[in-house]
Amino acid sequence: MTSDLDASAFDGRIVLPGDADWEDARVGRVFNGRRPGRQPDAVLVAESVEDVQRGVRLAAAKGWTVAVRSGGHSWAAWSVRDGGLLIDLRALTDLAYDEDSHVVSAGPATKGGEVLSPYLEERGRFFHGGHCPTVGIGGFLLQGGQGWNQRGWGWAAESVVAVDVVTADGELVRADAHHNSDLYWAARGAGPAFPGIVVRFHLATRPLFGALAHTVHGYELDDFTEVMTWLYDTHHRVPDNVEIVAVSMPVPVPDGGERRLFLVTGLAFGDDEAHARDSLAAFNTSPALDRAVFVQDAAPSTLAQQREEQLRNNPEHWQYICDNAWIDGENTPAGVAAMVDGIRPLFTTNPTAHGFAIWMSNAPRRELEDMAFSLHTDAYVAAYTVYEDPAEYARNRAWVDEVFAHAEPVTAGQYLGDSDMTNRQLRFMAPDNWSKLQEIIAARDPEGRFHRHLAADPDTINVNHWQREEARA
Ligand SMILES: Cc1cc2nc3c(=O)[nH]c(=O)nc-3n(C[C@H](O)[C@H](O)[C@H](O)COP(=O)(O)OP(=O)(O)OC[C@H]3O[C@@H](n4cnc5c(N)ncnc54)[C@H](O)[C@@H]3O)c2cc1C
Known part of the structure; x- marks a missing residue:
């Protein structure tokens, strides 16, 4: 140096x-x-x-x-x-668990699945961190945190009980519901605009569930519309200990080889095996069950298996382009048809062999705590192109842009976690929360010591791009 x-x-x-x-x-x-x-x-x-x-x-x-x-x-x-x-912050990974309060304190570079989860499992506890085990808890929690069974247990940020923060003048402060509560509010959803550096999270944990059961149906892509329409009708009624995800991805098929299928999956976190298995009963009402390429019905599973699967599906250092949307238009039959049509190309036309798309149930939608994170609907979609040759960028970028443009009529906004605002800007926070966040940033970081959202158009952040001119007026 x-x-x-x-x-x-x-x-x-x-x-x-x-x-x-x-x-x-x-x-x-x-x-x-x-x-x-x-x-x-x-x-x-x-x-x-x-x-x-x-x-x-x-x-x-x-x-x-x-x-x-x-x-x-x-x-x-x-x-x-x-x-x-x-x-x-790579070295800030220390962990401490308090037996009385069941609160775990963790450094921000802690890997939620690979490190925090096994640490808590040894103590009979669980924290619903990100699905891919190597995701750091820092960025994940600050943007809301769509962890395991988020539809039942809420956003991971809702389990943050306090944060230790280095402020813009280099001071170290504790922020919780009673002290520095503005920073505590912002730490649960501000994402990359948080006006400070979190050096430690204090997280409420839950008792470790007794058993996991995993249902997976593999359907041909041609069955997408029928199966997705049924899933929209059904997901509200599935017990809230079940994570419901539909995925388009290449998988091994029973007659040999591998090909892209549309998977409908339910992962039940049960008190015991029978409870986990029974929680998945609604999946057997699928109208296309007899045409499924394969059906795995409530098979026992473990967190270790789930983590391994996530690592396999998300190879590190490959080239990824992704985008996402909160899908809205529920509660009318026309709404469901429009939603299914709007998201169909994400699941049926991915141009990359390893690319995938997910639809995740967030129903029944729960009221959120008062915190910066404030925009979600009953269902979330994200699509990813996954490839190795940088020369494929233009083609894959064009595909991602095209499928999300097709979904625009049913798009309410997006989740920061899978977003890239240098390419596309959407709403990710309720307008009042966005205004409050700007006030907190102005008070806590008046000189702009910290970078904020990385966006192509910094003047219209938190605005759906098709409403940009309206917002400027
Ligand atoms: C393979 C993969 C799987 C994923 N799965 C999920 C998932 O299941 N659920 C989900 O919600 N998201 C998921 N994500 C998205 C992921 O949660 C976000 O990208 C998140 O920002 C990652 O956190 P990080 O600390 O690893 O990232 P970083 O790149 O280190 O951080 C991102 C940004 O967050 C801010 N930040 C991070 N740490 C701090 C801190 N301590 N103090 C202040 N600001 C900070 C900074 O602006 C930083 O640039 C996934 C991403 C990948 C690549």
């Missing part, structure tokens, strides 16, 4: 452009192999909370803006910004 920066001031390391490990420090921990060219001025690989405080103070002295990386799983690589200091 050649600069006026005092390396000995940190427990960790400052890495600068030109250093041998610059590229690794800049993007090495970004999950998506589609790396951005954006160049920070420096990366601080923090070793301690004090390092994070020193980093924020250094940035203030230098006039730098600060970006943050916890687990590196932002699809759009939000941690990599042009200019300023990237603070990499």
Whole structure:
């Protein structure tokens, strides 16, 4: 390192452009192999909370803006910004569990499935972290957190009881319902616009369930409309201990080989095996059951198996393009037909061999706590192209854009977790919550020390792009 920066001031390391490990420090921990060219001025690989405080103070002295990386799983690589200091929190992974309160404290770079979940399982507890086990809890919780059985247990951020935050002036504060409650409110949904750095989360845990059972039906893509229409009619009635996901993906088929099917899945978190199995009964009412390519009915499963499956389906460092939408138009028969038609191309036309699409039930929709996260509907969809050759970018980008344009008439907004606002901007928060967040940001970070949402049009963030002109007027 050649600069006026005092390396000995940190427990960790400052890495600068030109250093041998610059590229690794800049993007090495970004999950998506589609790396951005954006160049920070420096990366601080923090070793301690004090390092994070020193980093924020250094940035203030230098006039730098600060970006943050916890687990590196932002699809759009939000941690990599042009200019300023990237603070990499990779070392902040310590865990502590309090037997009396059942609260677990975890560093923001903790991997929710790979590390936190087994740690809690040993103690007979569970936290519904992200599905892919390597997702960091930092970015995941800040944007809401669509964890295991979110339809029944709520957004993962609703289980945050407190956060420890390094503020824009480098102070360390605790934020909960009674202290610094503005930061506590914002930490549950502000996503990349959070005006601070969370260095520790305090999370309410739940008792570990007794048994898991997994139903999977594999249908031909031609059956999509009939099966999806039935699922819209049925998902409200399935008990809320069942996660309901429909997926388009390539799978091994009984007659050999592998091909893309439309899978309808129910994962029941039961008190015991019988409870888990009984919770899945509604899946057997599918009108296309006799035409299914295969049916796995309430097979016993484990969290370890589920995590392995997620890792297999999400290979690290491949190229991903994804987008998503909250789908609306329920409660009328025409609405269901429009929704099924609107999302059909996501599931039936993916141009990449490993690409996939998901439909996730969020019904019956629950009232949310008062927190920044504030937009969801009864069902969520996301589609992903997954490929290795960067030359495929243009074709795959065109497909993602086209299928989500087709879904626009039934789109209410989107979830930050699968979004990329450099490509497409949609609403992700209720307007009043968005206004309140702007006030909190203005009060907590008046000099703009922290980067905010990475968006092509910063003036119309949280606006559906087809309503942009209206919003400007
Ligand atoms: C394979 C895969 C599977 C996924 N599955 C799910 C899923 O099941 N459910 C779901 O909801 N999402 C899922 N996601 C999306 C994922 O939750 C988000 O991308 C999330 O931001 C990842 O958190 P991270 O800490 O790993 O990411 P990072 O890239 O490290 O962080 C993203 C951004 O969040 C902000 N941030 C992160 N940590 C902090 C902090 N400590 N303080 C302040 N700001 C911070 C920063 O702006 C940062 O740039 C998945 C993503 C991938 C790649």
